[in-house]
Amino acid sequence: MVIDATFWVAISFVIFIGGLVYLKIPQKINEILNKLILDIKNEINESEKLRSEAKILLDNTQSKLDTAQADGQEILEQAKKDGDYLVIEMNDKFHKSSEIKKKLAENKIIQMKDAALKEIKDVSIKIAVESVKKIISTSVNKSKLDGLFDKNLEETKVALKKINS
Template identity: 30%
Template sequence: MDATFWALISLIIFLAILAYLKVPGMIGRSLDDRADRIRNELEEARKLREDAQQLLAEYQRKRQEAEQEAKDLVAAAKRESKQILAEAKQKTEEYVARRTELAEQKIAQAERDAVSEVRALAVDVAVAAAGRILADKVDDKTGGDLFKSSVAQVKSKLN
């Protein structure tokens, strides 16, 4: 009996001990358990991926809504600023028109006042001049007659 024979016998005994101790079943169960764990991890990863895709889609939708809302806010602000600008322009024009009209009224009143003053001054100068002329040309008797006739005219107009 040579060494090859004993090596074969040892191998057969070793394999029999392994079969008796159910090592191949334990290895199979271990491999099956590991395959189940890997399968479960893959399933969990697939679910996480789906959840992540749903979250991504939801965030993208929310981002689009926020962008649209921001655009709407900007458009509303632009419309409001244009409206405020138009109102301010209109109020400014109305204010300028009122101030111009008031200034024109003041100028017209000043012109009337100046004309009245010039007329009053002209009347005063004319009366003074007429008084000097009459004083130089009319004597006391003629002055008295003129005075009496003037008083009579005034009385007749009053009655």
């Protein structure tokens, strides 16, 4: 058997491997690798848990957003309906108010017309009576005057009764 450098390399390799086994280096490496694998699994599980919680939060937030949008749309539609109703109601109130004001104005015009006609009649009667008095006092004597006055007074009363009727 020839002992050469390859033999000594093989012997040193076996001694090295034996030393590693004696010092339990493969077990320690295995423990470290298992611990790293376990840590990575825990991190992956934690990430999965966080991802599922984030998805649940996203779904909840999305449903709340959808609900808020639907509520907002309902509020807008109700506001439009209320606005239309108020416009119609205000329009009706305006027309009713203008009709009432128109009737009041017409009544006031009629009252003013009646008052003006009455005033004209009263003034006309006064002027006529004054004119008759002047004419009679200047042209007729006292006895004729009394008779004419009584006659005209009766005629005036009859005329006034006809006018007032």
